[in-house]
Amino acid sequence: MTENTLAAITADARRARAALLAGHTGERRDLPLRYWRQQVHFTTPASGTPAKALTALRAVPRLLERLDLSVEAVAEHLGVEPAPLASVLDGDGRPPAVLLDAEDAVADTAEAARQARSGAAACFADADWGHTLRLFRPAGLALDGCIDDLTHVLTAVATHPTAAFPIDAIMWPKVEHADEIAWVSGLLARLEDHLGLASGSIRLQFLVESARAVQCLPELAEAAGTRLSGIVWGIADYSADIGLPQIRNDHPACDWARCALINTAGACGVPAIDSMTLNYPTPLHRGQGLSADQRAQNRAKVLAALAQVYQDARHGIDLGMSGKWVGHPLQAWLVLAAYRTALAPEQLDRDLADIEAYRRAVAGGSGAAIIGEGMNAYMADRASDRHVRARLRRAAAWGLLDPARALALGLITPQERAQL
Known part of the structure; x- marks a missing residue:
């Protein structure tokens, strides 16, 4: 296989991937x-x-x-x-x-x-x-x-x-x-x-x-x-x-x-x-x-x-x-x-601490890390971090998390903060 052939295959795959992503994005509602x-x-x-x-x-x-x-x-x-x-x-x-x-x-x-x-x-x-x-x-x-x-x-x-x-x-x-x-x-x-x-x-x-x-x-x-x-x-x-x-x-x-x-x-x-x-x-x-x-x-x-x-x-x-x-x-x-x-205050505190701990782990080059303390320690990766962030985003919507904190963590957008 020549480099030109491989380049063509790669280019076609990238275009197809972009089309797939564009189509799949529309399946989830952009709900305020x-x-x-x-x-x-x-x-x-x-x-x-x-x-x-x-x-x-x-x-x-x-x-x-x-x-x-x-x-x-x-x-x-x-x-x-x-x-x-x-x-x-x-x-x-x-x-x-x-x-x-x-x-x-x-x-x-x-x-x-x-x-x-x-x-x-x-x-x-x-x-x-x-x-x-x-x-x-x-x-x-x-x-x-x-x-x-x-x-x-x-x-x-x-x-x-x-x-x-x-x-x-x-x-x-x-x-x-x-x-x-x-x-x-x-x-x-x-x-x-x-x-x-x-x-x-x-x-x-x-x-x-x-x-x-x-x-x-x-x-x-x-x-x-x-x-x-x-x-x-x-x-x-x-x-x-x-x-x-x-x-x-x-x-x-x-x-x-x-x-x-x-x-x-x-x-x-x-x-x-x-x-x-x-x-x-x-x-x-x-x-x-x-x-x-x-x-x-x-x-x-x-x-x-x-x-x-x-x-x-x-x-x-x-x-x-x-x-x-x-x-x-x-x-x-x-x-x-x-x-x-x-979504009790103690749960929100743990979630906020876990987000920060995972952020530090990623900054240090780790894709996964053990975070939390004692019996609450668990393996965190992108999937678990997404789950915690989804919970905190809901807490922001419900008025249980300070909007400024939610914005700083990237859980909500500036427009959403204005709604809250």
Whole structure:
């Protein structure tokens, strides 16, 4: 083989490699960092007073007092330190993401649909959302109102003077086919053009609630394209679809479906959001003049429900979920606490130390090194460093890591720091 032949082979291989890299890069969504702030999806009916959901966490102290409970009592029942639970309540009371629901939470009547559209449009346009992600769930494909839900709400909010379009993403329910997602994406594209919005301004998430949807997850995600900003798991309809005798959070079939969803979300670079815990922390007995036994039963029932949602959240975190769907302020509180305990300050300190230790090892010429101390020592290389950095990047998105520190470590960009 001559040098000219080898040079030609090398040049062809380099061109082919560049083409492969360019094609593969598009498979992962370039998702703005703020879309990773979906630890809690607080769902509220679009009709009524949906703006209350924007400060749902402010209701927690009042609800606890009504039940003769305290942060310390709940923490003791869960077997955790009270500090993470208390720290969640130190903020402005806003959940990371609020979903205005015009689907399951709305009666299937023309008047109920009208009220939901009107309530959603007013809340998106007029309420103070702060940094909360703004999500809207219209009726699904099988319901006649699905198109009107989108066209009415999106055009209505566009007429209000705001700095940015006040809806971040559409949550499409009960999806089963890729052509359905393509149809929704096409409708959003036409509405964006009609409203003078940049292409792709309105992101898209979809709700996986059936066996067919789980089976078609890669195709569904591909059909969503660069609009995709999350995939959400719905356990109740899925359990009915495959004939489970009960809705059980840790059923092997449900965990298998979760893992499929998590893998697809990971392949696309978007958050995977876990299902709702259906056991709401609501009292058994209501009204004035409850007996001591009735108040004790209320506390026991609520504590059991809080333990369940906390355990469900930790179960999802261990599998790789990035958030959880909730429908009650106390659920939102406990899920946020679960995510804080998953990235506790001591874990962040270890991660930061490990990044620095690996950086020093690389600077010294090592591709791999043993870092950490004592029982926590492990072999670090590019793969393990990437894992630690991914965890810290998520911590920055969640407000648990100083943005300046995250920027200095190369975990976020200057534009992302401005978002935080």
